[in-house]
Amino acid sequence: MRVDVISVLPEMFEPAMSASMLGIARDRGVLEFHAHDLRTWALPGVHRQVDDAPYGGGPGMVMRPEPLFAAIRAVGALDERPALTILMTPQGVPLSQNLVEKLATHERIVLVCGRYEGVDERVREAVDLEVSIGDYVMTGGELPAMVVVDAVCRLLPGVLGDDESSTDESFSWGLLEYPHYTRPASFEQRDVPAILLSGDHARIASWRREQAVLRTARSRPDLLEAADLSPAERALADQALDTDRTDPEEV
Numbered sequence: 001m002r003v004d005v006i007s008v009l010p011e012m013f014e015p016a017m018s019a020s021m022l023g024i025a026r027d028r029g030v031l032e033f034h035a036h037d038l039r040t041w042a043l044p045g046v047h048r049q050v051d052d053a054p055y056g057g058g059p060g061m062v063m064r065p066e067p068l069f070a071a072i073r074a075v076g077a078l079d080e081r082p083a084l085t086i087l088m089t090p091q092g093v094p095l096s097q098n099l100v101e102k103l104a105t106h107e108r109i110v111l112v113c114g115r116y117e118g119v120d121e122r123v124r125e126a127v128d129l130e131v132s133i134g135d136y137v138m139t140g141g142e143l144p145a146m147v148v149v150d151a152v153c154r155l156l157p158g159v160l161g162d163d164e165s166s167t168d169e170s171f172s173w174g175l176l177e178y179p180h181y182t183r184p185a186s187f188e189q190r191d192v193p194a195i196l197l198s199g200d201h202a203r204i205a206s207w208r209r210e211q212a213v214l215r216t217a218r219s220r221p222d223l224l225e226a227a228d229l230s231p232a233e234r235a236l237a238d239q240a241l242d243t244d245r246t247d248p249e250e251v
């Protein structure tokens with residue numbers, strides 16, 4: 001897969017894109033990554049301007065359409081493969097594992113990073129999709145774009161060593177992931193659940209499923225409705241909903 005990003009801070013990407021799995025994916029040729037400086041397409045003049053004050057007044061600056069349109073066109077033309085062009089913005093559709101899986105099927109994506117108060121509304125017409133990584137506002141789309149690349153990249157063939165490891169995890173059942181343990185079997189009086197040491201794979205699998213249901217009921221009850229649960233699992237979830245909730249308002 002080829003990924004291009006368009007940003008006023010292209011230097012932010014290299015450290016993240018060369019570390020860990022992303023670096024391995026690039027070394028293996030599974031991911032081709034290019035960060036482009038939006039100022040290459042800045043308005044003529046010494047200031048290399050890419051933003052301006054909003055019409056109608058108000059705080060902050062808005063990214064002008066001309067550099068963004070020019071950049072999107074130029075970057076799109078760098079490769080024959082058709083690109084899915086995505087604007088990173090808090091007004092976009094929420095990123096989900098389902099969307100990540102769809103993005104991973106594309107041969108090429110171009111991620112456009114907004115800064116300042118946002119981008120001129122007309123830029124929306126130059127992109128195929130707008131994506132938000134969550135209901136909070138970041139200083140720009142660069143970190144959100146890295147989130148997208150990271151989540152997509154680990155699904156590309158040959159990136160995760162173990163073929164199983166992306167199928168048996170959070171959200172793949174529509175539930176949060178079950179708890180994991182490793183050695184030691186006992187740490188400061190905290191014991192690994194005995195069932196995991198039992199070697200009984202069928203019982204371990206059903207314990208994990210039950211734990212995933214409980215954990216989802218506690219932390220993400222909104223996921224339960226769409227999850228494919230047996231009547232017994234549904235009852236377990238209802239019980240947990242009555243007792244054990246984590247209340248984020250109490251943080």
Ligand code: ADE
Nearest residue numbers: 088089090132133138144
């Ligand atoms: N830019 C600023 N905040 C963002 C968010 N939550 N998601 C995507 N892009 C953003």
